[in-house]
Each structure stands twice: as structure tokens, then as C-alpha cells.
Amino acid sequence: MNDLSRAVVLTVDAGSGSCRALAWDVGGRMLGLSQQEWAYEPSGHPGGLNFNTEDGWRIVTECIRGALEQAGPDRTQSIRPEEVRAVTSTSMREGFVVYDEGGEAIWAIPNVDARAQKEAQELLAEGLGERFYQLSGDWTSLAASARLRWIKHNAPEIWDRAHHMTMLGDWVLQKLSGEFVSDPSLGSSSALFDLSQRTWSPEIAERLGISHLLPRVVESGTVVGTVSKQAAAATGLLEGTPVITGGADTQLGLLGGGIVDANQFGVVGGTFWLTAGVADTPLLDPEMRLRTLCHVVPERWMIEGCGFAHGLSTRWVRDGLLRTANPGIELDDGYERLSELAAQVPPGSNGVHYFASNVMNSKSWKHPTPSIVGLSPFTIAETGLGAVFRAVMEEGAYNARGHKELLEEVFGHGIEEVSFVGGPSRSPLWCQIVADVLGTRVRIPNVLEATCLGAALCALVGVGAYADLGEAVKATVQTARVIEPEAGARAAYDELYPRWRALNDHMLEAADKGLAPHMWTGAGAVGPQQEAAAAT
Known part of the structure; x- marks a missing residue:
């Protein structure tokens, strides 16, 4: 077992819309993949979504078993448990799990949970928004600070039992090994970190009264434990297999790229x-x-x-439009068909614009309700499905351009x-x-x-x-x-991008006025009322 040239490692990805388990060889070649979608449960509180850890763990175990069974095309048999030299995890950021003293999960949320609006405003009123940003690099929109305060104020029975906290990817590691641990990439997504030290901020922890909840921090790629007997029985992995810290999905995506x-x-x-x-x-x-x-x-x-919501927007066009009208089109064929239609449409999508995501502004992070502008009953061929899908593709690129310009600054x-x-x-x-x-x-x-x-x-x-x-x-x-870049298309988009930004601002203004709902509003987002109050 000392020969690493044939090593196989397993990764678990607790993503926003699904769980995936993948097996890899030492050269970075994928050997097997298994995936299942999961959904979040409404919490009964405005903006609140719960992550069901019991059902989530069932899905994780089934995906692990599936990845071992669905080996690559050049393998003649499934991956044997003894071939797996290590297991690790990644996940969406910001979502986290709270445990009792015995290590049982008692509260969990995904990244988009937005119930802690009042608590975020309280933190800002106490003057902690800017200070926490200087330490942790993030505003209250997705921060654990407001969400933990929400538990303390609204679920005291949970707060009194809370003994540990981990991020969602770390929850996978805990279920596999029993260890409570985090790495800097996932841990810092909580906005509870001191970035300069790459670990939890003592100042933030003391201010929130959460020092007792925070796990140890080690860098990604560190062995933190081994697969327990219970986890081995559930997953099909070998007891004693090393469990290693992975990290946050975006940072690992950068690493993999x-x-x-x-x-x-x-x-x-x-x-x-x-x-x-x-x-x-x-x-x-x-x-x-x-x-x-x-x-x-x-x-x-x-x-x-x-x-x-860029990926969800493309899925909406595929499933809500294309496959609803053409049920015989398979999932795997949908995007290819839509791309063929979009390729026939020029830059600017014949005047069709799609809106779902605002360019980020942490202090006032809000998104308008998804909208399509520019459809014409007089030019159906020009503003039909191909134009709609290209507009969705362009919106993702427009959003990236807005962020690129901020990064350049x-x-x-x-x-x-x-x-x-x-x-x-x-x-x-x-x-x-x-x-x-x-x-x-x-x-x-x-x-x-x-x-x-x-x-x-x-x-x-x-x-x-x-x-x-x-x-x-x-x-x-x-x-x-x-x-x-193609010169002609680049010139066209240099003219089109400011139009998209201006129209997007109008969509957001309509939502701020209550004429349409926001798709999402981050906790602590500053709206017109707060801006007016600040001005006076």
C-alpha cells in the first residue's frame, strides 16, 4: 500500500443544489462520479431555509457508494474500498452546522439562508459592520455572526445546547471521522476569521460569545482523522481510511484551474x-x-x-421552456440544443436582455426579480428561444465584467x-x-x-x-x-454592457420601491430607508 502511483482518492462535494462524490487517480483523472440533488426546507421564518442533515447524510453515503461502483470506462471493475487512500470534502460556503455536546447536528442552514435580517441590522447599529469587515473581509450579508445571534434570540433551546460549529464541508469530515475541524478557505467564509492570521478572530468570537463553538483550523491537505467504524458501514469505505481537509468550492475551483x-x-x-x-x-x-x-x-x-443564480437561470430556460415544450429532449441534450440556437443570434441577443444578478456591493447586496426585457411579438424569430438563452449567457458575462472592473480598481x-x-x-x-x-x-x-x-x-x-x-x-x-476576443463582438459589447447595467439598476429600483419583489436580499443590506436615515 506504499505505492502511491496507483492511489485513488475520493472527494465529496456538498453543493448548492446537489451532492456529488467523485473518485480520482493520482494524475487528476476522474474515475467515478455519483450525484443526487437535494432541496432545502422552509424554516417558517422569513427568508429562512434549513439544511436537513439527516437526509443530507443519507445522500452523501449513497453518492460515495455510487462513485465507487461507477468507475471509469477503462476499469474492468468497481473501485475496491482498500484502493481508496483518502477521502476529503468541499462544499458551498457560508452554510454551517451547529452540534450538541455529543456531536449530534441540531441546527443547519445553506448559504442562501436570509432569516437574520434584524440581527444583521443590530450588528450594524452597534457599529460592528465595518470593524468586522476589516478583520474578516466580509459584510453581514452571508456572515455567521448575524445567523448565530438569530439562534440566540429566536431558538434559545438550540443555543443552550450548542457545543460545536462547523461549515457544511466540515460537517462531511465530521460525519466521516468524528473530528471537528475547518480549513482557512471554508472557515473564512463564515466572516468570523482574522484574515491576517488565517484563523478565527478572538475579537469577533468574544463579541459574539461563540469561542466555545469554534473548531480547530488546519490548512487544506492535512490529515485530521480516519473513517470511523460507523461511517465505514454507512459509506462502504474502509475503516481507518485517512480523512483530509479540502476546502471551499470557489477556492478549490481556482486551485483546480x-x-x-x-x-x-x-x-x-x-x-x-x-x-x-x-x-x-x-x-x-x-x-x-x-x-x-x-x-x-x-x-x-x-x-x-x-x-x-446564473446556473439556475440556464436550468430554467432548459427545463421551464425548452423541455416543457419538448418533453422528449433529454437533460444532457438540452444545453447543446439551446447553445445551437443561441449561436445563430448576434451579440446583444437582438435587443433581449436578461436580469437576475446585480453586481456585488456587500453593504447593499440585493438582486432584482429575474426578468426578460426586449421580447417582441412582431419579431418572434429574432427574439425567441435562441435570443433568450443567449441573453442569459450574456448576463453571466456582464456580471463577470462588472466584478472584473472592481478587481482592476x-x-x-x-x-x-x-x-x-x-x-x-x-x-x-x-x-x-x-x-x-x-x-x-x-x-x-x-x-x-x-x-x-x-x-x-x-x-x-x-x-x-x-x-x-x-x-x-x-x-x-x-x-x-x-x-x-473578437474585435467586432468586443466593440458591440462595449456599447451593450452599459445598457445592461442601466436597465439592471432600473429593475433593482423597481424592487426597492415595492413594485416587484427582490429575488434575494442579503442580511444587513442597506435600502432606501436606511440610506435616507443615514443622510439625515
Whole structure:
């Protein structure tokens, strides 16, 4: 078992819409994958969503077993438990789990839970918003600070029993090994960190009264325990298999795309689109619009802008329009068919615009209700399904451009190249749109599952297959292709992008006036009433 050339590692991805388990070899080649969707439960409180840990663990165990059984096409049999040298996890950020003294989960939420509006406003009224941002790199919108205070105020029976807390990816590690632990990338997404120290902030913890809840912090790629007897029986893994820290989905997506050095920039496409830059210091946006978190690579930090619901928007077009009208079209064929239609539409989608995500402003982070503008009953062919889908694709790129411009402002220089990873990077059309809208060279790495590959590299470092994450990236990640902007399309988008921004502002203004609902409002978001109060 000392020969690592044939090592297999397993990664569990607790994502926003599903759980996936993937098996990998030492060269970063995926051997098996199993996936199941999951849903969140309404909490009964405005904006509140619960994560069901009991059902979630059932799905995790079934995915692990499925990944071991569904080996790659060149393998003649399933992966045997003794072949798995390590297991690790990644997850959506911000979501977390609270446990009692015995280690049982007693409260859990996903990242988009927004119940703690009142508590966030209380923190701001106490003057803690800016101070916490300076320490942790994030505003109260998705921070655990307001959510923990919500438990204390609204569920005292939970608060009195609370003994541990972990992020969702760390919950997977805890279920596998019994250990309570976090890494800097996931831990910092709680906004409870001191970024400069890459661990929990004593000041924030003392102010909130949560020091007793916080787990130990170790860097990604560290062995923290082994698979327990109970977890082995549930998952099919071998008892004693090393359990290794992975990290947050976006930071691992950057790692899997080879975006690890200072002044490298990337777009991670998926349910949410993250446009990020890497720094060798905990660089903050002076205007507190963007957020800064720890990268999975030691002595690296990531500053990002987050776009909402892009992946869900493409799914809505596929399932709500295309497949509803054509039930015979398979899921796997839907996006290809829509891309073919969108490729026949020129830049600007014949005047059709799609809106779902505002450019990030942490202090007032709100999104308008999803809308389509520009449909015409007089030009059905020009503004039909192909134009709608291209408008959705363009909206993701417009959002990335808004964040790119903010990153250029914070870094103090222009961005000439962006790496693009995630599901949308598999679409040649979408890659070209991103290059044209951003006006930059776009590098596409040779990876299909960047986040889970990043997690696998952490596991491989943990078992000694590579000395560190930098060596692992160099051995497994190469450039598949480079896309340059097309001059004509770039010029067109330079004119179209300001229109999209202006129209998006109108959509947000309508929601602020109560003429339409917001799709999502971050806890502590400053609205017109608060702005007026501040002005007086």
C-alpha cells in the first residue's frame, strides 16, 4: 500500500443544489462520479431555509457508494474500498452546522439562508459592520455572526445546547471521522476569521460569545482523522481510511484551474458565478463592495465578486421552456440544443436582455426579480428561444465584467487574462462570449470538474503523492485552449454592457420601491430607508 502511483482518492462535494462524490487517480483523472440533488426546507421564518442533515447524510453515503461502483470506462471493475487512500470534502460556503455536546447536528442552514435580517441590522447599529469587515473581509450579508445571534434570540433551546460549529464541508469530515475541524478557505467564509492570521478572530468570537463553538483550523491537505467504524458501514469505505481537509468550492475551483499565484484572475461558473483575483496579502476593497477570503493555498488570499443564480437561470430556460415544450429532449441534450440556437443570434441577443444578478456591493447586496426585457411579438424569430438563452449567457458575462472592473480598481492595474472554469467553460460559445464581453484573453484549463479536482489535489497532498498544492497543480493542470476576443463582438459589447447595467439598476429600483419583489436580499443590506436615515 506504499505505492502511491496507483492511489485513488475520493472527494465529496456538498453543493448548492446537489451532492456529488467523485473518485480520482493520482494524475487528476476522474474515475467515478455519483450525484443526487437535494432541496432545502422552509424554516417558517422569513427568508429562512434549513439544511436537513439527516437526509443530507443519507445522500452523501449513497453518492460515495455510487462513485465507487461507477468507475471509469477503462476499469474492468468497481473501485475496491482498500484502493481508496483518502477521502476529503468541499462544499458551498457560508452554510454551517451547529452540534450538541455529543456531536449530534441540531441546527443547519445553506448559504442562501436570509432569516437574520434584524440581527444583521443590530450588528450594524452597534457599529460592528465595518470593524468586522476589516478583520474578516466580509459584510453581514452571508456572515455567521448575524445567523448565530438569530439562534440566540429566536431558538434559545438550540443555543443552550450548542457545543460545536462547523461549515457544511466540515460537517462531511465530521460525519466521516468524528473530528471537528475547518480549513482557512471554508472557515473564512463564515466572516468570523482574522484574515491576517488565517484563523478565527478572538475579537469577533468574544463579541459574539461563540469561542466555545469554534473548531480547530488546519490548512487544506492535512490529515485530521480516519473513517470511523460507523461511517465505514454507512459509506462502504474502509475503516481507518485517512480523512483530509479540502476546502471551499470557489477556492478549490481556482486551485483546480491552476489559479494559485498572486495577480492571477479567474471566473468560476456554476450556480453562482465568482470572479476572483489572487493576492499574497489579505487585500481588501476600501469601499467594502467585494469580499476577501483565504485561498486554499497557504499565504494566498482571494478577493471576489459573486453573481447569483446564473446556473439556475440556464436550468430554467432548459427545463421551464425548452423541455416543457419538448418533453422528449433529454437533460444532457438540452444545453447543446439551446447553445445551437443561441449561436445563430448576434451579440446583444437582438435587443433581449436578461436580469437576475446585480453586481456585488456587500453593504447593499440585493438582486432584482429575474426578468426578460426586449421580447417582441412582431419579431418572434429574432427574439425567441435562441435570443433568450443567449441573453442569459450574456448576463453571466456582464456580471463577470462588472466584478472584473472592481478587481482592476482594487488591484490597481488592468487584467489581461482570465481563466474560466466550471460547467459553462465546456461551452465554446459561452467561452467566446466571456472573452468578448470582458475584452480579455480567456484561458480554459484542461479540467471538467475544477472544484472537485482541487479537493482531490488536497487529498493527494495529504497522502504524500505530492509535496504541496503547487506541485500538485503543476503535475495535473494544463491549458486546453486560449480564446482571444473578437474585435467586432468586443466593440458591440462595449456599447451593450452599459445598457445592461442601466436597465439592471432600473429593475433593482423597481424592487426597492415595492413594485416587484427582490429575488434575494442579503442580511444587513442597506435600502432606501436606511440610506435616507443615514443622510439625515
